[in-house]
Amino acid sequence: MLGTQYTHGSPCWIDLGSPDTVAAAAFYTAVFGWEFRSAGPEAGGYGFLQQDGATVAAIGPLTEGGARSAWTVYFRTADADTSQMVTAAEGGRVRVRATDVMDAGRAAALTDPGGAEFAVWQAGSVKGLDRTSSRNTLVWVELHTPDPEAALAFYRSLFDWRWAEMDAPGMTYRVISTAEGDQETASFGGAAELQDSGERSRWIPYLEVDDADATADAVTVSGGTVLLPPADIPDVGRLAWFTDPFGAEFAVLKPAPMGA
Secondary structure, three states: OOOOOOOOOOEEEEEEEEOOHHHHHHHHHHHHOOEEEEOOHHHOOOEEEEEOOEEEEEEEEOOOOOOOOEEEEEEEOOOHHHHHHHHHHOOOEEEEEEEEEOOOEEEEEEEOOOOOEEEEEEEOOOOOOOOOOOOOOEEEEEEEEOOHHHHHHHHHHHHOOEEEEEEEOOEEEEEEEOOOOOOOOOEEEEEEEOOOOOOOOEEEEEEEOOOHHHHHHHHHHOOOEEEEEEEEEOOOEEEEEEEOOOOOEEEEEEEOOOOO
């Protein structure tokens, strides 16, 4: 389960690139109750989405040519420059080279060999999100890719991830863990094979909610789209998939009670 004691390879940040940050922030405020706080005039429109003053996500304008609105998952690294070199050597692509973000840290925007975009974060004054695995915060990340085994072999070269297979409806699902600690306790996400030839490889963030059905209603009323209506997954919980008004995909999960 995600926490905020970030270790090498753990998800530590998510941010949204949007063509209209004001409208996108208003959408997520309506759905999750988040508040937007600008990172300052020098940040180029980037800012933080907060819950009671704690940063739970971030948002900024699209900066890469041809980029579509999407959520980006950042993984903790001890050295962003090394991560980008390994990515290139292992068949991935460096979209934005490692750059200092003032004193907050150092980041690089990368793409894995299967086409899924992600980023790495070398912490400075900002270690990561302030709050996870609670109501309306990040609880899980999921990779959808044409070849999960090949993709995970790539990420193992970057982060030393471990994974375990489990049966899921219509697929073999791989539960991913960081290199340190008990494997089940250190799990933070999963990988699944693309189910449709028209799908693109991508990472999907899951947010924990108290009521997936009520969230679906809020998404629709606020101008988003329901891609997968709320559904129960045995031993996992009730989940749903959405897009915001600008096409960025995200998912929600009401976790099954422990021991259920």
